[in-house]
Amino acid sequence: xxxxxxxLIDVKPALDIVPGMKANLILTSGPGLPWNEYVxxxxxxxxxxxxxxxxxxxxEDAVAKLDAGxxxxxxxxxxxxxxxxxxxxxxxxxxxxxxxxxxxxxxxxNMYEGKSRKRLNxxxxxxTVRNQLKLIEQVVAPxxxxxxxxxxxxxLKPIMIRALNMGDELHSxxxxxxxLFARELFPQFxxxxxKLGANLEKTLEILTEDHYFFxxxxxxxxxxxxxxxHGVEGSSLVTAMAFSxxxxxxxxxxxxxxxxxxxxxxxxxxxEGHDAxxxxxxxxxxxxxxxxxxxxxxxxxxPTLQAYQGGSYEEMMKRNVSLYGITFGENPDYKIAxxxxxxxxxxxxxxxxxxxxxxxxxDIGIAGSGGGQIGAGIVSAPIECFQEAAHRYxxxxx
Amino acid sequence: xxxxxxxLIDVKPALDIVPGMKANLILTSGPGLPWNEYVxxxxxxxxxxxxxxxxxxxxEDAVAKLDAGxxxxxxxxxxxxxxxxxxxxxxxxxxxxxxxxxxxxxxxxNMYEGKSRKRLNxxxxxxTVRNQLKLIEQVVAPxxxxxxxxxxxxxLKPIMIRALNMGDELHSxxxxxxxLFARELFPQFxxxxxKLGANLEKTLEILTEDHYFFxxxxxxxxxxxxxxxHGVEGSSLVTAMAFSxxxxxxxxxxxxxxxxxxxxxxxxxxxEGHDAxxxxxxxxxxxxxxxxxxxxxxxxxxPTLQAYQGGSYEEMMKRNVSLYGITFGENPDYKIAxxxxxxxxxxxxxxxxxxxxxxxxxDIGIAGSGGGQIGAGIVSAPIECFQEAAHRYxxxxx
Numbered sequence: 024x025x026x027x028x029x030x031l032i033d034v035k036p037a038l039d040i041v042p043g044m045k046a047n048l049i050l051t052s053g054p055g056l057p058w059n060e061y062v063x064x065x066x067x068x069x070x071x072x073x074x075x076x077x078x079x080x081x082x083e084d085a086v087a088k089l090d091a092g093x094x095x096x097x098x099x100x101x102x103x104x105x106x107x108x109x110x111x112x113x114x115x116x117x118x119x120x121x122x123x124x125x126x127x128x129x130x131x132x133n134m135y136e137g138k139s140r141k142r143l144n145x146x147x148x149x150x151t152v153r154n155q156l157k158l159i160e161q162v163v164a165p166x167x168x169x170x171x172x173x174x175x176x177x178x179l180k181p182i183m184i185r186a187l188n189m190g191d192e193l194h195s196x197x198x199x200x201x202x203l204f205a206r207e208l209f210p211q212f213x214x215x216x217x218k219l220g221a222n223l224e225k226t227l228e229i230l231t232e233d234h235y236f237f238x239x240x241x242x243x244x245x246x247x248x249x250x251x252x253h254g255v256e257g258s259s260l261v262t263a264m265a266f267s268x269x270x271x272x273x274x275x276x277x278x279x280x281x282x283x284x285x286x287x288x289x290x291x292x293x294x295e296g297h298d299a300x301x302x303x304x305x306x307x308x309x310x311x312x313x314x315x316x317x318x319x320x321x322x323x324x325x326p327t328l329q330a331y332q333g334g335s336y337e338e339m340m341k342r343n344v345s346l347y348g349i350t351f352g353e354n355p356d357y358k359i360a361x362x363x364x365x366x367x368x369x370x371x372x373x374x375x376x377x378x379x380x381x382x383x384x385x386d387i388g389i390a391g392s393g394g395g396q397i398g399a400g401i402v403s404a405p406i407e408c409f410q411e412a413a414h415r416y417x418x419x420x421x
Numbered sequence: 422x423x424x425x426x427x428x429l430i431d432v433k434p435a436l437d438i439v440p441g442m443k444a445n446l447i448l449t450s451g452p453g454l455p456w457n458e459y460v461x462x463x464x465x466x467x468x469x470x471x472x473x474x475x476x477x478x479x480x481e482d483a484v485a486k487l488d489a490g491x492x493x494x495x496x497x498x499x500x501x502x503x504x505x506x507x508x509x510x511x512x513x514x515x516x517x518x519x520x521x522x523x524x525x526x527x528x529x530x531n532m533y534e535g536k537s538r539k540r541l542n543x544x545x546x547x548x549t550v551r552n553q554l555k556l557i558e559q560v561v562a563p564x565x566x567x568x569x570x571x572x573x574x575x576x577l578k579p580i581m582i583r584a585l586n587m588g589d590e591l592h593s594x595x596x597x598x599x600x601l602f603a604r605e606l607f608p609q610f611x612x613x614x615x616k617l618g619a620n621l622e623k624t625l626e627i628l629t630e631d632h633y634f635f636x637x638x639x640x641x642x643x644x645x646x647x648x649x650x651h652g653v654e655g656s657s658l659v660t661a662m663a664f665s666x667x668x669x670x671x672x673x674x675x676x677x678x679x680x681x682x683x684x685x686x687x688x689x690x691x692x693e694g695h696d697a698x699x700x701x702x703x704x705x706x707x708x709x710x711x712x713x714x715x716x717x718x719x720x721x722x723x724p725t726l727q728a729y730q731g732g733s734y735e736e737m738m739k740r741n742v743s744l745y746g747i748t749f750g751e752n753p754d755y756k757i758a759x760x761x762x763x764x765x766x767x768x769x770x771x772x773x774x775x776x777x778x779x780x781x782x783x784d785i786g787i788a789g790s791g792g793g794q795i796g797a798g799i800v801s802a803p804i805e806c807f808q809e810a811a812h813r814y815x816x817x818x819x
Binding site: 188189198199202205209210213217223227329336360362364 | 608611
């Protein structure tokens with residue numbers, strides 16, 4: 024897991040690059056479910072995806088075609104993708120293509136929709152959301168794709184290592200990483216400006232306007248990294264954590280299939296005008312970052328998150344340190360200066376979680392039942408997944 | 422002091438913009454001294470400045486002309502400038518021009534020479550140093566000047582506020598601020614690329630290659646800020662801290678002239694191959710940053726400095742917190758997330774220093790007697806300056 028070297032090599036429409044992607048297929052977050060089990064914002068997100076892709080002429084028509092199986096639904100991670108919140112992928116959507124220079128399979132992530140609280144990945148679809156997605160598809164993705172190819176690929180690990188020294192934990196805060204990524208592209212931007220003009224200016228703006236642009240690169244890098252550690256005979260290390268509207272799931276390196284459990288517990292800080300009754304689950308696979316020792320496992324490096332997701336820096340430090348009790352090792356590359364340059368706790372071990380009762384924590388955005396982001400917070404993975412994993416492990420390995 | 426709004430408005434040769442600058446004048450750090458009292462690296466720096474400016478044909482000739490008064494020496498801060506280490510300014514050197522939008526006088530700082538350990542501001546002058554300075558003068562300064570004018574000026578405070586959330590303390594670490602500054606210039610760079618080409622590429626590289634580029638902007642911003650608080654009748658707040666090869670000095674808002682004392686005490690971490698016997702004083706005015714609540718007064722925001730200047734993050738936190746005991750207030754803009762977004766301790770009060778015996782700490786680069794940087798560390802201002810200030814204060818105000 025710690026030896027992977029994720030490199031961004033391209034940006035392409037999902038249909039052209041994601042193995043198994045089809046024109047009538049919509050991907051979404053979490054361990055896969057039959058279409059009729061997706062509810063709330065995640066169901067709305069899938070329908071929104073169908074409309075965005077013009078697979079249906081109306082909400083009603085989309086539901087009918089999904090019911091009939093004419094429009095299909097798949098689980099992101101079965102396709103090498105990793106979904107933010109609802110994690111809707113359609114065939115025309117551009118994805119970051121990340122390759123592990125050490126081997127293993129490619130990983131993909133689609134792109135940040137912009138700082139509006141209403142986004143398809145938060146279960147909302149309307150004209151505004153459509154325009155944002157079109158801007159990404161037609162302006163931002165082609166510009167970044169051209170710059171990345173012109174640069175011959177962008178190694179992501181060096182950016183992530185530096186960003187951890189600049190206040191990011193690479194899940195809920197990616198401010199420095201986004202800026203460092205823009206810096207890497209800028210020499211190409213200079214060369215491409217005569218050709219791309221205003222599209223390039225717009226892309227530059229979107230790249231650095233918010234705390235989230237780089238998250239999708241962090242997720243794709245984490246997916247390529249975690250997948251490299253998957254399938255090791257006898258290993259009890261977690262290689263993915265993700266949830267759908269219905270359940271939380273983990274993958275374990277030495278075991279097959281998702282191990283499913285109830286929803287995670289959440290401690291949220293909500294934006295003004297919202298209350299806890301609105302908090303809803305509509306999927307999320309960004310905890311792939313925690314799986315490789317980032318996000319909640321690197322909170323001590325991101326003191327500003329207290330303002331965004333609540334809690335004091337002291338609590339964040341303590342929580343971060345407690346996670347060394349459930350990980351196999353310390354990351355040789357991702358280090359936290361505030362912890363004396365200690366490597367982040369990396370490689371969640373199923374049995375250590377059960378022994379210590381310390382649960383993996385994840386920094387996440389909070390979705391509201393009315394659609395859109397209503398806050399941010401910290402969630403703890405459910406113990407049931409780890410109990411079930413231990414059970415399956417002993418069944419398989421004795 | 423906290424209301425100043427420093428804006429970078431231009432980059433120009435010192436002779437064209439610094440009031441009182443002359444072709445045969447060389448400025449240097451610290452409370453002014455007669456030429457013959459400058460020794461060691463600071464003396465060599467002045468001689469190097471004379472050679473760089475071609476005011477003399479050889480080292481010997483420079484000394485003769487300095488002895489004869491044909492080449493004059495002045496103190497940076499008497500000219501609105503602020504010097505890094507030896508702080509050598511000559512007439513052709515480009516300076517950042519910083520204006521306080523709230524009023525007050527302009528402040529100037531010349532530019533970072535690059536990451537080589539041998540630099541004129543570290544008392545070294547040779548062909549390599551000359552080439553670096555010429556690169557700054559002929560390539561970097563014109564490019565940045567054009568971009569800054571094209572942008573209509575760059576407000577520095579917003580950059581500094583953000584950088585404090587990204588691991589900088591804006592004295593010995595300016596990594597994020599340099600990147601944020603580059604980001605502000607990007608849109609202009611795109612427009613200027615067709616005209617400036619390779620010069621622009623080189624400038625971009627230098628802007629972001631090291632932890633120090635933005636320091637000179639932080640210093641100029643701090644000088645404009647501190648000067649705005651200077652000359653307040655009855656005020657016992659410190660408005661500058663600086664040193665020469667001979668002595669440490671402070672300025673106090675309600676008092677005239679520098680108040681001079683012995684050298685500061687130093688705790689250094691040296692680069693490999695160097696030892697404490699080499700540590701030398703050759704001037705330094707970058708503690709203007711501490712004077713306005715940055716640098717050592719914002720250490721808790723820059724945990725990576727432990728690797729550069731020694732000490733643990735815990736010690737840095739404690740030291741930072743102890744400084745609230747000697748400052749008049751907390752900065753309303755410059756805040757530290759790791760301290761629960763508390764404003765940095767700002768406005769060093771002469772009498773509080775004497776009461777608490779807590780001395781102002783400064784993050785500085787360490788010069789070696791052989792020339793060049795040999796490490797970094799923390800220095801504490803000498804108590805004698807504060808004793809003398811209190812004495813003068815009671816003489817003046819009773």
